[in-house]
Amino acid sequence: MKRVKIYLGLVCLLTLLWLEPQIAFARELNPFQTKMINPHTTCRIYQRLTHRGPSGSLCKAQTFKRSNVQASAVRKVRGKKYCYVWIDGHQAGWISQEAFLKRKIAVVPQISLVKNAHYSFPTRDAINYAVDAAGNVVDPSKVKVSRAEISSGKSDSYRVTYSYGKARAHTIVHVRSNAKEGIASANKTPQTGKSARSWFKHYKTSGNWGRSFAPETKPHRLKSGPFKLKTYFYQPATLCQGDSVTGTVGPVPEGMTVSNGSMYATMYHSPHDTRAHIVSYQLGQIPNRYIMQKLPWLPWSQFVSLASHVKVSPYLKLGHGQAIGSTSHYLYVIANNHLLRKTPQSEELMQISKKNLQIKRIWTFKVWNHSARTGRYFHNATFVSDHQFIAVYHDATDHRFEYWEVTRSGNSWYPKEIGATRGDFMRNDSPVQGIAYDKHKKQIYLAFNDYLFKLKRSGRVLASGHFHTGREFEGISVNGRHLYAELAQRPELLWQRIR
Structure with a gap:
């Protein structure tokens, strides 16, 4: 893994040298902040950000709604926040904070467990993603849950609530009744x-x-x-x-x-x-x-x-x-x-x-x-x-x-x-x-x-x-x-x- 980390560092350094540098007035984000593009956004990605606002449109942000988006810097211009983003490891450009999903938790809506007294279901496994008020993806381990585990030894239904800040979601976990299933x-x-x-x-x-x-x-x-x-x-x-x-x-x-x-x-x-x-x-x-x-x-x-x-x-x-x-x-x-x-x-x-x-x-x-x-x-x-x-x-x-x-x-x-x-x-x-x-x-x-x-x-x-x-x-x-x-x-x- 040491060699891999050295390799990643070289890729990052070479990319910074080959491509246009970031605006110096921006606040750097360390570590990079993972974001998710709102699939319904109309925002665009821009090449430059000046005191007047963004310029040099590169493409629609929606193009990368299923990509890995990471922000390395943030800057406020005329009351609006913009992030400098990297997409799938590639240096991209400036994008408005309005383009990102915010205050949202996505979980699997229904879960079905086989009856088994030897197993408990970890409820955080149902989290697809969680994003905070700034649009940063949250580590699932930091999401609060009303029940951390659910035993599958007893047939029943359980409601589990997930929360992070003002974001809320819930799922229903059902334990099936047939104890002989799977034998x-x-x-x-x-x-x-x-x-x-x-x-x-x-x-x-x-x-x-x-x-x-x-x-x-x-x-x-x-x-x-x-x-x-x-x-x-x-x-x-x-x-x-x-x-x-x-x-x-x-x-x-x-x-x-x-x-x-x-x-x-x-x-x-x-x-x-x-x-x-x-x-x-x-x-x-x-x-x-x-x-x-x-x-x-x-x-x-x-x-x-x-x-x-x-x-x-x-x-x-x-x-x-x-x-x-x-x-x-x-x-x-x-x-x-x-x-x-x-x-x-x-x-x-x-x-x-x-x-x-x-x-x-x-x-x-x-x-x-x-x-x-x-x-x-x-x-x-x-x-x-x-x-x-x-x-x-x-x-x-x-x-x-x-x-x-x-x-x-x-x-x-x-x-x-x-x-x-x-x-x-x-x-x-x-x-x-x-x-x-x-x-x-x-x-x-x-x-x-x-x-x-x-x-x-x-x-x-x-x-x-x-x-x-x-x-x-x-x-x-x-x-x-x-x-x-x-x-x-x-x-x-x-x-x-x-x-």
Whole structure:
């Protein structure tokens, strides 16, 4: 992380040197203040701010209503306040304070919990965002709540109130009544697996990452077995300036999904965080493999044409971020704790709107093999539809991988084991880094560091690939007839056609 911080500092310094300096009369803001553009604003972003007011219109502020907006300075002119903003890490210009959302808390309106005496729901997980009277995004931990947790051991409904200053919001949390929901049998006969050995800590990078941190200029081709992945595009390491809690986007990717022509990546400041941002890219709007990694310092006109197709979510509860999938209208994330394994705890499932990248619904579910003593806690899952997901569970004690299909009826989620594999895949117990499902061929893909495996639903291994990249896979996804894979350091999307 020290190298990453040095890199971010260099990007900031170079940007300041290359672009026009800020007005000296403004009061600097340290740290940068995260803002949110009001989607209904008519304000514009201006190049300059003089004692007479703003001049040199750059574009409509509404263009960046789904971007990461950070203010580095504030100045009052003729009774109005203006902020100097950076957008997705790129130096932009002056914008009126009237353009920002203020005194608002957005929470998930209804939450449905499976009945489970072993779990309590942290109510702040329902916060999409909160902004104060000045339009600054507030750390969710600072929002007051009427109940910090709600036990799911008793069937009931609870009203939770959220407040910060004059901003108010509330949600209803309902605990479902069926205590047997989520209890199933892990009884599938394990299929013969494969045993390989991988490193536990990466030892290579994309090339320039870790050296000069300059943009990459060459593609990669990964060939092994039936896998023939090639670089689709490199992503920006970060879409921010500074290291504020709510405004830091990247540099650590953890999960990825592709659907309807867009790629969605979960981006963390640290792999130990549980809140992060989702960044979406419209693949059809990316002109070449290399341009997006330069987004924070491109010429303004080129930046606007590209960044207008990039969305950054608020600072959301995403857990470890690798249990992610997508359907036509929604993203789904199981906001898990990746340090838990055999536990009777419930897991949170977030339904996230693709339009605004905010959580729309939250459910919890549990999967127990007969009883709470043998709970299955999923670290990786992918969504087949709005009512079904497929997850993988590794039982390290019994040396067994299990594949579960979990189906929703109303607000309830019912698990069924569909297959199992004997063994551990990785002899050093390195974790699963992603799961994908091919609906056409009914096949499962698993990623481990720089290995890929293809399996039948039953758990029988069909093929494998070892790529010797020294880099971690950070999520895989199947969309249509293509397999996508994300590599870390630098974030890089690869793809291939499924034969």
